[in-house]
Amino acid sequence: MQLLPMTRDNLIALRVTDTLTTEETAQFKAMVREVVEQYGDVRVYFEMLSFDGWQLDSFLDNALFDIAFANRYSKVAMVGEKSWQAWITKLADIVKRGEVRYFDVHERMEAVEWVQHGSLRTMEG
Template sequence: MLTVLPETHDDMLAVRVSGQLTNEDFDLYRELIRERMKQYGSARLYYEMSDLNWVKPGAALENLLFDLVHGREYGRVAMVGERWWQELAANLISPVKKRGVRYFTISQRADAMRWVQEGF
């Protein structure tokens, strides 16, 4: 499930993903981030993973392809998670993002949000 967080504004998209991610969740994410990229030329992203237990492989592949095509249109990207494979995913996708991806643990979520918003 994808939830848009209230910190979303202007060129920044803040989302929390949990449970099972579906094609529809990824479609909504891509639509929201694409709108920001189109309007502002780039987009900052806060991406929090909480109790995430399944991602449909086809949806994840589509999202990876989107990131490969649009990676240079991302500004600061923070991925916040609670499992080792989430940090691995952040490290794997980091090279295709213009400024890379910084991984934070759930206990560091406030630092992650501040970093995406302000950079520190």
């Protein structure tokens, strides 16, 4: 898991590759808690390159955390390259209060603009 330079204020920007471990999930949760404590809500840019998914215990732990913090996510951009990643984004959209949107990896710049400044309405119409 790599923290990206655009991380600032209430935006956490991450790039994940391979398999997300329990330790990395714990780091992410700590970042979310810290941002929520300071700003009240959190925006997330989650870029998945050659990403295989989560360790099982990590996936379950992250899912429960997302449910507990559902009202604190204002915007989540998930950027990926595999069809299952788009599917998991749809599941995340059910859980999280804010806007959740999937972008193909070639739409990376649009995802950055959307999570930083835009909204679905301004970006699509």
